[in-house]
Amino acid sequence: MTKKWARAALSHPAFTGVSRQYLGDLIDELAEPWCALREAALHARRGHKRLRAAGAGPKQELVFTDRVVLTLVHLRTHLPHAALAELYGVGRSTVSEAIGEIRPLLARRGFAIPDRPGLRLRTLADVFAYAEAEGVTLRIDGMETQVRRPRAHRPGRRAFVSGKKKQNTIKTTTISDGQGRTLWNGADRPGRMHDQTAMRTEGIAEQLRLHPSVKTEVDEGCRGLANEFPGQVSAPPKKPKDDALDGEKRAWREMRRRQSSRRIVVEHANAEMRHWRPLQRYTGHRETYAENHRAIAGLVSDRAARRATRPVHSTELVLARPAIC
Secondary structure (H helix, E strand, O other): OOHHHHHHHHOOHHHHOOOHHHHHHHHHHHHHHHHHHHHHHHHHHHOOOOOOOOOOOOOOOOOHHHHHHHHHHHHHHOOOHHHHHHHHOOOHHHHHHHHHHHHHHHHOOOEEOOOOOOOEEOOHHHHHHHHHHHOOOEEEEEEEEEOOOOOOOOOOHHHHEOOOOOOEEEEEEEEEOOOOOEEEEEEEEEOOOOHHHHHHHHOHHHHHHHOOOOOEEOOHHHHHHHHHOOOOEEOOOOOOOOOOOHHHHHHHHHHHHHHHHHHHHHHHHHHHHOOOHHHOEOOOOHHHHHHHHHHHHHHHHHHHHOOOOOOOOOOOOOOOOOOOO
């Protein structure tokens, strides 16, 4: 099996999760920062300026294009490094080195802005500033991914046990727009931490104070934020008591349905990331999960940002025909 054949086969969208046209654009985007980082590493190892012309010396077993393809295949399918090394006919350490070089570049790219090619969001401050400038209502939700259980008697072993999933998980926070397009994803924390606590520690509450015109939709677990920011954060209404009137219960169900229909798009954004194998169940080291997750989320945001903006229909009830007095 030759490297040329492996490159042709693994560059298929079924392995990389992206189209070949997008793969070419991604290679062009990452080429310059990869060359800069590699040259900086070589300079630090030599301790002085280059003495020979660029390109001299031993050749690499994997060219830059193969390194990008390998990293995308690993992120999409979670194939072991040894299996990818067998396909390319190289050593396992060569594949690990290639993924270790490309994955940080993907994680630092940020998130695409719909209808704004070339611009990217990298921090929470960027997201809220964009929402305030464009009048976008944000949808915020947590996402849990099962991870390997820490070894016995290790400090903080119970911190990853999720009370909801009853498993060892890592939680992240997803922010999307009204079309379900991912604008930001990150702030990894152990599964034991509550979503609302994580949002406060991540700085979302502070961003709401700094941007009072930004409105958000959250789930029932973040009702405390809705109480603190009643004009900005919308959460499902509280369930009426058992002895409440039937009219109150019907009104509660209708209000809950409308709020859920506005917020469900962020659940779709999370489901879109589940198509990538590492975010279904992560079997690698927990220390590398954050970088893998952010790299995948950036790729998913690129695909979502290219979707055309759909018209949003109102969920308000209207009369089918005018009432007759």
